[in-house]
Amino acid sequence: MSATMIFVNLPVKDLEASKGFYGKLGFTFNPQFTDETAACMVISDTIFAMLLTHEKFAEFTDREIADAHKTSQVLLALSRDDRAAVDSIADAALAAGGSEPRPAQDMGFMYSRAFADLDGHVWEPMWMDPAAVQG
Structure with a gap:
């Protein structure tokens, strides 16, 4: 398959x-x-x-096509290799004209940020400690 x-x-x-x-x-x-x-x-x-x-x-x-600046239908979580990669893509999104709909979330074993693109679609780059996934 x-x-x-x-x-x-x-x-x-x-x-x-x-x-x-x-x-x-x-x-x-x-x-x-x-x-x-x-x-x-x-x-x-x-x-x-x-x-x-x-x-x-x-x-x-x-x-009807939703206005993602006003409503939420999905949150698009996207894994990253480490915390720095989470920050890198989120910072790049902000520099490119995106917005940050919420502050970073740091739970120790998991770290995430969020950015909204030009149309308001929310992406959540995240990193999770591989040891936490196994345990």
């Missing part, structure tokens, strides 16, 4: 601005699945975020 892949679909108001934002965080885009209506952001070998214009996103649902 091959590895399961996930494609998280996110509606964005300005595709080029969103690509620029995420590019500043170090993400790349698969040109095979990127055009003027969508961009396939590569998170890992099996995880991707599809940044879709509102018009493109609406082709997949009859539901």
Whole structure:
């Protein structure tokens, strides 16, 4: 059986601005699945975020597109290798125009921060001590 892949679909108001934002965080885009209506952001070998214009996103649902600046539907947790990597991506997001919806959370064995992208989608980079996972 091959590895399961996930494609998280996110509606964005300005595709080029969103690509620029995420590019500043170090993400790349698969040109095979990127055009003027969508961009396939590569998170890992099996995880991707599809940044879709509102018009493109609406082709997949009859539901209203939520304003992520006002409502929450998901929190996108993203593991990082260590605390410094958590801070690095969160700081890069803030420098690229994102916002920080909550303070850092430090539980000793786990450390996380949160940032909202240009459209208000909340990402939570986090690190957990491998010993805590095993124990």
